[in-house]
Amino acid sequence: MIKTLIRLFIVFxxxxxxxxxxxxxxxxxxxxxxxxxxxxxxxxxxxxxxxxPLDPTIPKPVxxxxxxxxxxxxxxxEESGMKIAIKYTFENPPASSADTSHHITFQxxxxxxxxxxxxxKEVFIDDGAGQxxxxxxxxxxxxxxxxxxxxxxxxxxxxNGGEYAQTVKYNSSEIYKKNMALEVKEVKETxxxxxxxxxxVKATLPESDFTTEGYMVVDIKxxxxxx
Numbered sequence: 191m192i193k194t195l196i197r198l199f200i201v202f203x204x205x206x207x208x209x210x211x212x213x214x215x216x217x218x219x220x221x222x223x224x225x226x227x228x229x230x231x232x233x234x235x236x237x238x239x240x241x242x243p244l245d246p247t248i249p250k251p252v253x254x255x256x257x258x259x260x261x262x263x264x265x266x267x268e269e270s271g272m273k274i275a276i277k278y279t280f281e282n283p284p285a286s287s288a289d290t291s292h293h294i295t296f297q298x299x300x301x302x303x304x305x306x307x308x309x310x311k312e313v314f315i316d317d318g319a320g321q322x323x324x325x326x327x328x329x330x331x332x333x334x335x336x337x338x339x340x341x342x343x344x345x346x347x348x349x350n351g352g353e354y355a356q357t358v359k360y361n362s363s364e365i366y367k368k369n370m371a372l373e374v375k376e377v378k379e380t381x382x383x384x385x386x387x388x389x390x391v392k393a394t395l396p397e398s399d400f401t402t403e404g405y406m407v408v409d410i411k412x413x414x415x416x417x
Contacts, residue, residue: 213332215392218244223383234333238400239341255400256341263345264402275405276413280344293318296365305372306390313365314377322377327369331390336366 216233229244241254253266261280268274294317301312303326310326317323327335343357360366374385 213392214394215390216395217390218388220386220388221383222386224381232338233395233399235395235397235400239338240400241345254345255402256344258337258340261344264405264407266402266405273405275402275407277407277409279409294359294363296363306388308372308390310372313369315365324375324377325365325371326373327365327371329369331370331372332392334367334370336361338370339366 214235216231219230219232221228221230231240231242231244233240233242237258239256239258241256243252250268255264255266255275263278263280265276265278266273267276294315297314297316299312299314303310303312305326305328308328308330310328313325313327315323315325339357339361370387371385372387374383376382376384
């Protein structure tokens, strides 16, 4: 199950510094390609974020809890009626680990369209290594690509040792610091991944949803053979 989540997040985290965060609420993220559509709920409260896969094939609810002020990542689930929080820890990579061999370019087309009630502008990105993307971005959500990808970069690196340098590269751009993408599409003919942000709700969420209180916390390092 964890490997499936990582596969879903890796595209978005590789295309998306935390700034002052003003958005509080939730949205649904659709990740789709030529073969399937996967959805997850994203909830944000102050400095914390919860990801919850919306997959009917998962036999029990699973939530991933993260905080911008901590490198600990908790996978919250239930087992035989017991609430369990499995803890993973993201290890900060050395600054020199960032790959600077490819130059990322950003180009605004001048086109705009409205998505989910937000006026968005079209931006094309070329990472210099073969990946080209079309984004529709807005500065008005109060939550940015840089903020979101910081969470996802930690998640990927913490759970499977994923590459964090790509997150650092993209988050240094003004496009990522100031905007949130409501639509992302790979520029390719087949198997193009499309990410859509929908059902955006701004609301005050209960703090009790963003804690491990009531869960038995187990460090993944203490589970034999689990890493």
